[in-house]
Amino acid sequence: MADPLGTWREGAAKGAILSFVRSVTEPGPGFVPPAQRIATFDNDGTLWCEKPLYVQADFIFRKWKAMVAADPSLAAEQPYKAVVDGDRAWLAGMLDHVPELLKGLGAAFGGITTEAFETQVKGFFTDARHPTLGTPYTQVGYRPMLELVAFLETNEFKVFICTGGGRDFVRVVGEEMYGVPRERVIGSGPMLEFRDGALYRTAGVEQPIDDGPGKPVHIWTRTGRPPLFAGGNSDGDIEMLASARFGLLVHHDDAEREFAYDVLAERALAEAAQRGWTVASMKDDFATVFEGVAPSIVGADART
Amino acid sequence: MADPLGTWREGAAKGAILSFVRSVTEPGPGFVPPAQRIATFDNDGTLWCEKPLYVQADFIFRKWKAMVAADPSLAAEQPYKAVVDGDRAWLAGMLDHVPELLKGLGAAFGGITTEAFETQVKGFFTDARHPTLGTPYTQVGYRPMLELVAFLETNEFKVFICTGGGRDFVRVVGEEMYGVPRERVIGSGPMLEFRDGALYRTAGVEQPIDDGPGKPVHIWTRTGRPPLFAGGNSDGDIEMLASARFGLLVHHDDAEREFAYDVLAERALAEAAQRGWTVASMKDDFATVFEGVAPSIVGADART
Numbered sequence: 001m002a003d004p005l006g007t008w009r010e011g012a013a014k015g016a017i018l019s020f021v022r023s024v025t026e027p028g029p030g031f032v033p034p035a036q037r038i039a040t041f042d043n044d045g046t047l048w049c050e051k052p053l054y055v056q057a058d059f060i061f062r063k064w065k066a067m068v069a070a071d072p073s074l075a076a077e078q079p080y081k082a083v084v085d086g087d088r089a090w091l092a093g094m095l096d097h098v099p100e101l102l103k104g105l106g107a108a109f110g111g112i113t114t115e116a117f118e119t120q121v122k123g124f125f126t127d128a129r130h131p132t133l134g135t136p137y138t139q140v141g142y143r144p145m146l147e148l149v150a151f152l153e154t155n156e157f158k159v160f161i162c163t164g165g166g167r168d169f170v171r172v173v174g175e176e177m178y179g180v181p182r183e184r185v186i187g188s189g190p191m192l193e194f195r196d197g198a199l200y201r202t203a204g205v206e207q208p209i210d211d212g213p214g215k216p217v218h219i220w221t222r223t224g225r226p227p228l229f230a231g232g233n234s235d236g237d238i239e240m241l242a243s244a245r246f247g248l249l250v251h252h253d254d255a256e257r258e259f260a261y262d263v264l265a266e267r268a269l270a271e272a273a274q275r276g277w278t279v280a281s282m283k284d285d286f287a288t289v290f291e292g293v294a295p296s297i298v299g300a301d302a303r304t
Numbered sequence: 305m306a307d308p309l310g311t312w313r314e315g316a317a318k319g320a321i322l323s324f325v326r327s328v329t330e331p332g333p334g335f336v337p338p339a340q341r342i343a344t345f346d347n348d349g350t351l352w353c354e355k356p357l358y359v360q361a362d363f364i365f366r367k368w369k370a371m372v373a374a375d376p377s378l379a380a381e382q383p384y385k386a387v388v389d390g391d392r393a394w395l396a397g398m399l400d401h402v403p404e405l406l407k408g409l410g411a412a413f414g415g416i417t418t419e420a421f422e423t424q425v426k427g428f429f430t431d432a433r434h435p436t437l438g439t440p441y442t443q444v445g446y447r448p449m450l451e452l453v454a455f456l457e458t459n460e461f462k463v464f465i466c467t468g469g470g471r472d473f474v475r476v477v478g479e480e481m482y483g484v485p486r487e488r489v490i491g492s493g494p495m496l497e498f499r500d501g502a503l504y505r506t507a508g509v510e511q512p513i514d515d516g517p518g519k520p521v522h523i524w525t526r527t528g529r530p531p532l533f534a535g536g537n538s539d540g541d542i543e544m545l546a547s548a549r550f551g552l553l554v555h556h557d558d559a560e561r562e563f564a565y566d567v568l569a570e571r572a573l574a575e576a577a578q579r580g581w582t583v584a585s586m587k588d589d590f591a592t593v594f595e596g597v598a599p600s601i602v603g604a605d606a607r608t
Contacts, residue, residue: 167525175339181339192524206525223486223487224486224489
């Protein structure tokens with residue numbers, strides 16, 4: 001029989017995943033009926049690459065640059081100024097600039113229909129390339145994680161993507177990249193208004209956002225169950241992982257083939273040790289990282 | 305071949321449903337891929353009986369009565385007073401008493417876990433009987449509508465329940481009554497908080513509620529698509545029906561076998577004529593109404 005997780009190296013992480021899935025799918029005391037087999041995965045840094053910047057940040061920054069091109073007076077204002085000046089420090093301190101960022105997001109995407117937004121997202125995925133890998137963003141999914149999603153689906157799990165980022169952004173590529181249909185993409189989003197037969201995005205944000213303690217809330221409201229299996233990579237995934245029977249934490253420790261960083265994952269790594277979550281080392285547990293991209297090429301490009 | 309809608313009488317409504325489903329599932333210009341076949345149904349008055357009072361109202365009123373039994377001083381306050389006194393006029397004017405009702409709901413079900421709420425709902429469905437039909441509430445689903453739900457599922461539609469009432473209330477029986485799994489029940493609900501590994505209901509209500517213009521918003525946030533097929537019965541379903549390719553409006557015109565009323569459906573009936581929605585007359589189009597209940601007995605009991 002073919003190895004269902006052939007892109008995973010033999011080791012503790014692969015063993016724990018296979019053993020858990022067997023325990024809940026085979027007859028015995030641990031059996032869980034298919035209806036209760038909910039799996040949830042964070043997206044940025046768990047299913048696809050989030051460095052050197054979030055994919056959706058690239059989308060938003062391009063839009064802000066285009067707005068400045070159309071109206072140069074905007075270049076004096078934040079958040080446009082930071083994008084035009086390439087001010088990484090300002091942009092990295094996102095949490096200190098929430099009002100400006102929300103204003104910029106509202107100006108960029110508020111007041112348009114969900115359909116118009118989708119057209120822009122599709123254009124981005126067609127045109128944009130990952131800054132270091134050079135590939136379309138639809139190819140920056142981690143091959144072993146895509147294989148894991150498929151393996152869970154084969155075992156009658158219902159897999160949901162639970163992104164802290166934009167639900168309607170990820171939905172555009174979720175089916176193509178992960179085989180996850182639109183109704184199984186959970187994430188943050190704007191408040192919407194229905195008028196004249198269409199749905200309009202507003203400048204307001206639906207609460208709670210799908211991050212931290214908001215993740216188990218979103219998972220419940222969308223599925224009516226706690227996750228049986230959850231996968232994440234950062235501190236924003238702690239509550240989701242804590243609410244799951246099996247928690248998988250992706251550790252970014254592979255500077256050669258991807259990026260090595262623990263920033264914003266320090267607490268999650270500490271909790272993993274305490275709570276017995278399975279840690280997947282990208283360096284040791286992933287036999288390959290990016291689908292359809294030769295590891296040597298990726299490594300060379302990613303070393304920036 | 306067996307008639308897939310055998311509990312529907314031959315007529316315009318059944319013909320329109322069969323013709324539409326054929327047009328989107330068979331090869332041809334109208335074909336719609338299965339991934340896009342989303343069907344959404346209102347619950348109260350569309351899938352199950354909402355008279356003489358909403359099923360969930362019975363659940364809530366029983367709880368308020370139990371609260372008064374435990375603390376008789378509550379009997380002087382609204383909304384408890386109206387329930388204890390059987391003040392139908394006060395209760396019927398729900399929209400005039402929103403603050404009192406929300407306070408009563410918060411006191412009854414706020415601060416408890418989703419699990420504790422579910423235990424209460426299960427107890428209600430075990431103990432309570434429909435006041436005129438005398439059957440458990442799990443038997444007050446309309447047989448022809450359940451058959452329609454199954455028919456759509458057979459034709460690779462994904463059927464969602466989109467209730468103006470409580471999502472977590474309907475989820476408890478959605479699978480058993482309709483074959484609709486928990487993750488496909490969309491509805492109104494409280495704001496939730498995750499702490500100490502559990503989800504707690506708060507006294508706040510998630511906005512927008514799943515009624516009127518909130519329905520297409522909920523459907524989008526949960527499915528990422530507009531409905532291809534939608535079924536409703538009242539004014540609160542107008543926007544959902546308007547956002548669907550095929551709209552079905554259940555008309556309560558059968559005083560013998562169910563209840564005859566147009567209250568809160570006047571606008572919907574007028575819109576149906578204008579927009580070409582299919583109207584299902586319970587009297588003329590339903591060959592039977594309640595599953596497993598002899599029509600003659602139901603008729604006798606329902607004439608109150």
